[in-house]
Amino acid sequence: MKKIILFFALVVVGLSTLQAQDANNRWLIGIGVNAVDTYPTNVGDSHFPGQSWWTDEYFNATDHWNIAPYPSSLTVSRYLGGNFSFGVFGSVNKISKVGDASTYLGKQIDDFSYYGVDGFFKYSFNTEGAFEPFLKIGGGYSWIDTVGAGTLNGGAGFNWWFTKKKNVALNFQSTYKHSFEDYLIPHFQHNVGIAYKFGGKDTDGDGIKDSEDACPEVAGLPEFNGCPDSDNDGVQDSEDECPEVAGLKELNGCPDSDGDGVADKDDRCPDAAGSKELNGCPDSDGDGVVDIDDKCPNEAGPASNNGCPEVVVDNTQELIDALAKTIFFEFDSARLTPDNQITLNKIADLIEKTDKTYNLTIEGYADNVGPKSYNQTLSEKRAKAVADYLTSTGVAPADVSTVGFGENNPVADNKTKEGRAENRRSEIKITLVSK
The missing domain is CATH 3.30.1330.60 (OmpA-like domain)
Incomplete structure (x- = not known):
């Protein structure tokens, strides 16, 4: 038992080193605590002929559940596509309650060991949201004491992805394991634990996996699907006409120092407010000649005379x-x-x-x-x-x-x-x- 506890402890330590996962990561690993319920499991069961339906006293954890007081289950699964996953579920436990019986297969019940290894296919009804209900079907092999047999399994449960990146979840599931051998009692196995998604490639290390990263080789921001915003002006570099200088969204990321609505890169007079028609330059005397070209900026005159009024000689x-x-x-x-x-x-x-x-x-x-x-x-x-x-x-x-x-x-x-x-x-x- 000490080896089992050490094994699960190492798994927990290993999980703590995982990089952040996202909803598209194909691998999932979970660790939890399981409970085995051998009472009741079917009408007229050969072991307990007087018991009733499968779900009779289903939630009677105090009298019927065998709960391991330590991390006792490990799940590894891989997403297959189309909301289907395939995985393996391993568990250990101690059995001190086998229905109302005091013996099992001729032995006095006294903390029998329990081991289970099961393969399963899982169908998830919601792979994008925080709440992910699912159904499971599969088979495996379970042992109570030294007696083991194959089982056909079916179950249901849900994951609640509670982190911002939806990579860590609380996992709840319940599985019915039916054995066709008389020497292994059919039973329910319930499990609660923590699940982690991981395994997606993140080439640029920005926390956004390549499958969802519009710029997979350049570190970026989640709000821009993994693309960078070098000047932090709220306009991603691929759409920013001035990616190295913070600017305005309405000017495609370029600055407007004089506030005249003409981006500095297009403004002949970036330090003096002007008009768009005059490429951002002012025309103080309104003669159509911008001040920087106007030799008489305060007196209207034609462009032919450099913006100065023509001197008319009375001839x-x-x-x-x-x-x-x-x-x-x-x-x-x-x-x-x-x-x-x-x-x-x-x-x-x-x-x-x-x-x-x-x-x-x-x-x-x-x-x-x-x-x-x-x-x-x-x-x-x-x-x-x-x-x-x-x-x-x-x-x-x-x-x-x-x-x-x-x-x-x-x-x-x-x-x-x-x-x-x-x-x-x-x-x-x-x-x-x-x-």
């Missing part, structure tokens, strides 16, 4: 002075000379730079040589030649009109050669309107 007088120049033509011609083009180019440039709206009227004139009708047409051609040139340089056609005055309104005496040259001309009149 009105210069334009008026340029327009005061007369465009002169050769005799009987409406062709612009190179000097005319230089003058008109300057006028077009000044018009482009003005900040005012305007209307141009191009007037054409002729001398009095030739018929008046001819000179009228020639003056109109001269006005149109000037207008066409200006619009070709970018002046809006809608802002230009022409008129011909023929021989009218001479500025010099047509009786002289010099006077007639001054009258062959075109004048530009402008009307300016402030914007």
Whole structure:
């Protein structure tokens, strides 16, 4: 008996060194205390012909149960799949009560030894939850004193997995063992003990077995199915765009130092709150040029001028002075000379730079040589030649009109050669309107 007690003590010590198990571990080992009940076991049993049904006084532990006062049972089983397990149950006990009898097989009952070795198939009704009821069926061999025989067994029980990882349980079970030999009395065997699950592989040592570990080769956390969260920001590394720096879930694990809703990695201005449209940078003057690029961050201005307001030069007088120049033509011609083009180019440039709206009227004139009708047409051609040139340089056609005055309104005496040259001309009149 001392050897048996030592054996169970070693099992208990061994169990204390097991790593944490989980619900998917295929191996289970249990240690417990068993009770053998030989009364009653069937109607008209050959040993006790006056007794009744199997369950008569089933819970009468005081009068009928033989309870070992020490660890007296050992269970080892392996999960097969589909809620089925196969295992071996071994037990020892002392028999001092065999129903109401005082003798057994012709011997005075006096702490007969009891040994049992049984194989069983177990079906569990709930392999995931804390409460796991089950049924057992199998067979084995039991000895009372020195008499042994084979038995056919059936039983029921439950495990209550009470640890967080559901790897340690309280085990309760009751098994009926029926012998077909007259020399071994059929009996019940009850057992209560502790069960442990173990044996699942945990490559990364994070306490989560490979079968449930989404990252089996990298230590991680249970809430992420075994995957790591290196920066402890609540976003696992595989989904964290900034796995080495703690950040926000809504920014996929990246930080937002200035709180503008733009992750620092995408923020051109991570230390100054800005807008998403401007890549996280502020635009103090609202001109569309961010402050870091804006040479005048407190004054609105176009991007073409680096965010600074453009300085508008009033060139009105210069334009008026340029327009005061007369465009002169050769005799009987409406062709612009190179000097005319230089003058008109300057006028077009000044018009482009003005900040005012305007209307141009191009007037054409002729001398009095030739018929008046001819000179009228020639003056109109001269006005149109000037207008066409200006619009070709970018002046809006809608802002230009022409008129011909023929021989009218001479500025010099047509009786002289010099006077007639001054009258062959075109004048530009402008009307300016402030914007």
